[in-house]
Amino acid sequence: MEFTEAQLQRYSRHIILPEVGGKGQKKLLNAKVFIVGAGGLGCPVGYYLTAAGIGTIAIIDNDNVELSNLQRQIAHSVNTLGMPKVESAKRTFEALNPDVKIVAIKDKITKDNILDLIKDYDIVVDGSDNFPTRYLVNDACVMLGKPLVSGAILRFEGQVTTILPREGHCYRCLFEEPPPPGLVPSCQEAGVLGVLPGVIGALQATEVIKLILGRGDILKNELLIYNALKTSFRKVRVKRNPDCPVCSDFPRIKELIDYTEGYCAIR
Amino acid sequence: MQVDKRINIKGLVCPYTFVKAKLAIEDMEIGQVLEILLDYEEASRSIPKSMEDHGHKVLKVEKINDTDWIIQVRKERE
Numbered sequence: 043m044e045f046t047e048a049q050l051q052r053y054s055r056h057i058i059l060p061e062v063g064g065k066g067q068k069k070l071l072n073a074k075v076f077i078v079g080a081g082g083l084g085c086p087v088g089y090y091l092t093a094a095g096i097g098t099i100a101i102i103d104n105d106n107v108e109l110s111n112l113q114r115q116i117a118h119s120v121n122t123l124g125m126p127k128v129e130s131a132k133r134t135f136e137a138l139n140p141d142v143k144i145v146a147i148k149d150k151i152t153k154d155n156i157l158d159l160i161k162d163y164d165i166v167v168d169g170s171d172n173f174p175t176r177y178l179v180n181d182a183c184v185m186l187g188k189p190l191v192s193g194a195i196l197r198f199e200g201q202v203t204t205i206l207p208r209e210g211h212c213y214r215c216l217f218e219e220p221p222p223p224g225l226v227p228s229c230q231e232a233g234v235l236g237v238l239p240g241v242i243g244a245l246q247a248t249e250v251i252k253l254i255l256g257r258g259d260i261l262k263n264e265l266l267i268y269n270a271l272k273t274s275f276r277k278v279r280v281k282r283n284p285d286c287p288v289c290s291d292f293p294r295i296k297e298l299i300d301y302t303e304g305y306c307a308i309r
Numbered sequence: 310m311q312v313d314k315r316i317n318i319k320g321l322v323c324p325y326t327f328v329k330a331k332l333a334i335e336d337m338e339i340g341q342v343l344e345i346l347l348d349y350e351e352a353s354r355s356i357p358k359s360m361e362d363h364g365h366k367v368l369k370v371e372k373i374n375d376t377d378w379i380i381q382v383r384k385e386r387e
Contacts, residue, residue: 045332054328060363064332
């Protein structure tokens with residue numbers, strides 16, 4: 043594949059980087075990334091991956107755009123209120139870069155559809171806002187051996203980690219089971235600084251790009267914690283758990299689980 | 310000097326001068342020589358510097374007439 047003149051201009055600042063070059067840009071153009079959630083994290087992740095020229099980006103979300111989303115979900119606008127978030131995001135991303143194929147999936151991700159949905163993608167990004175989905179995505183990626191870039195945000199603090207199943211830790215090595223619904227902050231407690239998902243989403247997109255390029259160090263066996271109030275980054279070392287219920291050699295979890303609801307999502 | 314590939318990037322300005330030169334050398338084998346013909350003065354300085362930063366060997370930078378330069382670079386690494 044040869045670059046068009048427009049692509050040479052669009053990706054020139056990538057191509058002149060020794061770590062990317064024409065070859066790296068072609069890897070990006072051939073890559074397929076699956077994003078879970080078109081909210082606070084999914085918006086910036088999808089936006090930057092679209093700008094970077096990722097060949098195919100799928101994004102799944104079952105919600106419609108609400109006014110309360112616009113404080114942080116930058117792919118949506120007053121023009122797309124009431125529209126499915128994935129359709130709103132698709133329009134924004136396509137306007138940014140028509141090279142990229144955007145697959146918009148308005149659906150809930152469940153144990154019955156996740157494996158089929160993600161199987162043809164190279165990397166999965168979790169930008170979901172609830173524990174049942176977070177564990178479901180982790181378990182599915184471990185079962186399929188798919189790299190997963192996981193992000194989470196609450197109030198002023200965000201976390202990022204990159205899971206390479208059986209090479210490094212997985213989410214259950216960190217926290218074996220989801221917390222009981224009563225321990226999760228209620229809707230009234232669960233505020234979030236609007237810019238925070240921008241920082242965390244940009245970090246997730248960076249991890250994805252490095253995975254595709256095969257360059258640099260990724261957050262394998264590490265959890266990066268950003269505190270926006272303190273302006274601090276902290277890395278916590280995470281070991282792969284040899285008795286992990288899902289990624290160990292003798293896993294107890296062999297089938298996907300849809301944890302019962304009772305959790306509250308931040309709208 | 311044996312030249313394995315020649316490109317003409319007259320009319321281009323930075324950074325596209327280097328974009329074209331870099332894409333050309335990426336497709337070559339180590340040890341092969343790329344010859345670049347250009348007419349943008351700044352690139353006659355910046356391309357040799359960037360090529361050396363990327364680990365290649367600049368063999369020649371020559372002003373061949375009032376407007377044009379020739380640069381020869383040997384590919385040293387992938």
